[in-house]
Amino acid sequence: GEKVEQHESTLSVREGDSAVINCTYTDTASSYFPWYKQEAGKSLHFVIDIRSNVDRKQSQRLIVLLDKKAKRFSLHITATQPEDSAIYFCAASLNTGNYKYVFGAGTRLKVIA
Amino acid sequence: EAAVTQSPRNKVAVTGGKVTLSCNQTNNHNNMYWYRQDTGHGLRLIHYSYGAGSTEKGDIPDGYKASRPSQENFSLILELATPSQTSVYFCASGGQYEQYFGPGTRLTVL
Numbered sequence: 001g002e003k004v005e006q007h008e009s010t011l012s013v014r015e016g017d018s019a020v021i022n023c024t025y026t027d028t029a030s031s032y033f034p035w036y037k038q039e040a041g042k043s044l045h046f047v048i049d050i051r052s053n054v055d056r057k058q059s060q061r062l063i064v065l066l067d068k069k070a071k072r073f074s075l076h077i078t079a080t081q082p083e084d085s086a087i088y089f090c091a092a093s094l095n096t097g098n099y100k101y102v103f104g105a106g107t108r109l110k111v112i113a
Numbered sequence: 114e115a116a117v118t119q120s121p122r123n124k125v126a127v128t129g130g131k132v133t134l135s136c137n138q139t140n141n142h143n144n145m146y147w148y149r150q151d152t153g154h155g156l157r158l159i160h161y162s163y164g165a166g167s168t169e170k171g172d173i174p175d176g177y178k179a180s181r182p183s184q185e186n187f188s189l190i191l192e193l194a195t196p197s198q199t200s201v202y203f204c205a206s207g208g209q210y211e212q213y214f215g216p217g218t219r220l221t222v223l
Binding site for chain 1: 144146148153154155156157158161163169171172203207208209210211212213214215216217
């Protein structure tokens with residue numbers, strides 16, 4: 001079955017710098033790649049996604065890149081702010097039938113003021 | 114207003130006891146999911162459902178059962194709880210793309 005590897009378990013950046021979180025997946029049939037944010041002690045909420053028909057998507061300070069050949073996708077957070085500090089999860093989905101996700105293990109991002 | 118709610122929010126159970134975790138959604142989504150979150154593993158799918166009356170095994174179903182009596186409600190049942198099932202459990206509902214998560218239930222099995 002699908003496996004998703006999230007390469008950075010922790011990441012520290014200075015406020016205003018960019019943060020990059022990288023994920024790889026194994027199933028070439030995966031076609032939908034969402035990202036979720038989990039603040040301390042809270043639940044997960046959706047931040048951005050990308051579908052396999054595009055290779056780049058931007059929403060304000062968030063950019064997602066998808067390289068289907070390498071089976072790799074990444075989240076770029078530009079001009080980081082202290083409130084970006086959280087755990088970020090990537091996921092992959094076949095986007096058919098049950099639309100279930102396989103999640104990466106999470107990246108704890110700390111933005112240092 | 115929260116669209117996915119879970120109860121209880123915290124639960125302490127004894128080994129061998131029965132535990133039922135409940136989830137309710139007002140999104141009118143057909144699909145619902147139960148995950149557990151453990152450090153180093155991210156979220157892992159236990160059971161999911163396509164709609165009322167259906168339950169399917171996820172990636173780690175052993176030791177768990179699920180029940181979907183209605184569109185809105187999805188329960189996770191631990192018939193014989195074990196300490197290895199100590200975790201934080203999240204319910205989610207979803208359509209084709211985004212999933213919406215509940216607040217989570219922290220379960221401790223002693």
